[in-house]
Amino acid sequence: MPCLARSHVWAAEEPDRIVCAPVRPDGRAQQATTPPTLTDLDQQVQQLRQELALLEAQLAAQAAQPSAQQESLVPPPAESLPKAERINFRGFGELNYKVLDQRKPEIASGGFVAGSAANFYTGNFDLLLTAPIGPRAHVLAEINFEGADAQDFDVDVERMLLTYDFRDWLRASAGRYQTSIGYYNTVFMSSAWPQTTVDRPLIMAFPGEGGVLPVQAVGLSLQGVIPSGNLGLDYVFEYGSSDTIRARLNGIGSDDENNGNQVNIGIFARPDRFPGLEIGGSFYHDNISDDRNLSIRYGQTILNAHIVYVARGLEFLNEGVVIRHAELNGPNVFNMPGAYTLISKQFGHVRPFFRFQYLNMNPQSALHDVLLRYGPSFGTRYDFNRQIALKLQFDRTWRKSQLVLNGVQTQLSFAF
Amino acid sequence: MMIPRANTMFRILAVLSLCGCALWGQNVDVAVVVNPKNPVAILTLPALRKLFAGETRTWPGGTPVKLIIRAPGAHEREVVLRLLRLSEDEYARYWTTQAYRGEGTEPVAVFSNGMQKEAVLAIPGAIAVMDARDLKPGLKVMKIEGKLPGEEGYPLH
16 A cells, blocks of 8 residues: 555565554554455555546646636746846834923934924834845835824935945945945944934934934945955945935024035955954045025035944944034134944843933034034843834933933834 | 663663764864855855855855855854854844845855755855755865865864
């Protein structure tokens, strides 16, 4: 008798009698207690052959005449699709709750709408789409639905890039990108989920939330590896337009910087001997206007330096910038520093963190609404799993000519 | 004095030998294998780490690197995670972040060394790590720090 089920093995009881016995959990065949005769086996074989023929006929009939419903439900095999059609989706979302000890919140302190009395808000809901176009090219698009006043959402294409990998020493991208000023803006992009803290450091905040750096641009970006042995040097070169409109921190009005074309050159090292360590810097330059007096143009130079270590569950980020505004046809020069340090360590699902940040903008400059502000933030991130995180953060910010601002923020962020 | 029965002795020996095999299995060398057409024959550990971190994305000659890795639970995967100095959770977050940055393509996870072999043979730029005992003809085994699996001082096991 043929053994049709995988849970059966051939077992030889005696040389002239072969039976098919079920397998026990320990893998040994059970002994048949009443072995059938050859006549019984012959009858069973004939019966099984008839049943098999009937089943084959039914299957052949179904295969020849598939119903319309079946056709619509069966997807085409993936192999038959051109590679360009295989779009990979990822998404990132967040829900925030924030309490401040003052009635007049600030835009840059977490996406609050100035004057709002509400505590819940959504930050960014990001959809990331990537698709290969041939073996070396791919497209990346990041579409952001950003929460606004009265539960509205503003749609923004944060990134839209066509990238071609020539070699490791040259990867060329064209489109809208995040400027490679420093580490944070390059690594964490727009979403809250990858970052440990609830919000971005002040110097890396988005201009729409009162941030001071041109963190996005449209143009061409080149990056790659510099042959440097164990030093692990990489470079980035960007040329584009980072036309930026900054929301003022007090939530009243905004400043159009009328940026000219920007050049950004960065270099950073990841030494082989110290996996997780990155040391680097960047030089950015463009021309901007003071929106209060459009006849004044400034040459804007942004110098950045960073040293970070991310490995073995430890995250230690240190980054500083100097923003230099030099009047093109006048004597005014403003050198304005900013920096942050962030340290966190993973313990199981919990990652406590501490951050201190500092920012000092000149009141005569185009960044007149920011002024001096500094202070610590601390809290913890709890990862429910690899895709859902809950964060709790306390902030205390000293501000020039204003009261100290204390805040509590919680955030539920997720990736899918 | 009690003398164990023969089948009890046999069970004890079987358990001991299984434990021995399991322990020995953890120390067995794992080989780094690539497609036979790959021009590279020797890698340093930092170069291997950069490959599996997605930092090196093309082979000399321009062929894109395609990372193949065993699914969670396999010894070969643990070797790669140790090389990257990441836990399983950190590894998952790392690649989610890399994908978000648009940096590199997440490794393809497969369930057996047989599947790894098929993938490496089918994809010119593929690289995988597999138990040296499962090596099959046709695969190109890379020297790591100048050593082949089985040689004294081979670093991956």
